[in-house]
Amino acid sequence: MQSVLVVDDNPVNLKMIQEILKDMYKVYPAPSGERAINFLERTIPDLILLDIEMPGMNGLAVINRLKQDARWLEIPVIFLTVLDDRVKEEQAFQMGAVDYIHKPVSAGVMLKRIHLHIELQKYRKTLEKLVEVKTNQLLRSQDTILEILVNVTSYRDNATGGHIQRTSFFTERIVNCLFEIGLHRYRLNRNYADNIIKSAKLHDIGKVGISDTILLKPGRLSEWEYKEIKKHTTLGAKMIDDAMRELGDDSTFLLVAKEIVYSHHEWWNGRGYPLGISGEDIPLSGRIMAVSDVYDALVSDRPYKKAYTHDQAMEIMREESGTHFDPYLMKIINNIMQEFAEVASQIQENTFELV
DSSP states (O other): OOOEEOSSSHHHHHHHHHHTTTTSSSSEESSSSSHHHHHHOOOOOOEEEEEEOOOOSHHHHHHHHHTTTTTTTTTTTEEESOOOOHHHHHHHOOOOOOOOEEEOOHHHHHHHHHHHHHHHHHHHHHHHHHHHHHHHHHHHHHHHHHHHHHHHHTTTTHHHHHHHHHHHHHHHHHHHHHHHTTTTGTOOOHHHHHHHHEEEEEEEEGGSOOOOOHHHHSSOHHHHHHHHHHHHHHHHHHHHHHHHHTOOOOOOOHHHHHHHHHHOOOTTTTTOSSSSOOGGGGGGHHHHHHHHHHHHHHSSOTTTOOOOOHHHHHHHHTBBBTTTHHHHHHHHHHHGTHHHHHHHHHSOOOOOOOO
């Protein structure tokens, strides 16, 4: 049986309302605002009938207290009043009441209004649950599509799979470090942080549009080949743009993915590509990805070079702080980059055997 808390300092009113409701609801009478708050510490009713004019803690003070506590925030409150005071009625609604009933109460009116607001509350909760389920389904679909896209990139090149895993870890560690410190300079909220972490896997998605002859070349690239491979930034951004347009989706996740894809080869001093932007004009996501990407390239074997040690890679990156990399970012994350060496040794290059 659904329950109603009735708060009124008049015992006659409490008894009368209890008689009206007792066949349909479990009724809890409270003779004061203070007693009502004490009751709510133990039991959460489905609805509250609340007298406005009471000695001590009046109805407005009670609802103000309710709206400050997450446990009670969503309980529908109907005010009871003998006053025809529009100012107080308006104030009650502003504070979160859903309705009001004039005293002396009409049994029929009271029952209908209580039933209406309890049903509305049930509907709202059902709708919230449905939205939560649909949102979770959407997020799972998004994650599945993300993994498919990442795998498409990985299968093009045996070295890419390990690179994606390692740079994803590096990026996550950097983002969480910045988020924990909470620096005003980076204006990093949790949603943006999570989207950077998720999107990092897509930073090289544009390489699917690069010829295998160039992508898999076992040696240094010619000047023309280097120009071609640099196109993976614009190709990847276009792929995401096309996806957003096709899906009608301009979600933060895709926008951050586009930022990373487009800007992770930009340099702090403006000598990067594809736009040649500099400093804080480069999105934070791109500046973070640049650190992860270059570190992994330095400590990994490539056809044209042997892997550097962690210390050698760090020396090179410190020298390029303020030219290639955001100098403030490099200073902040210096102490956590030792963890990168451990991850780099644990996650080796993926090898895919097709049968």
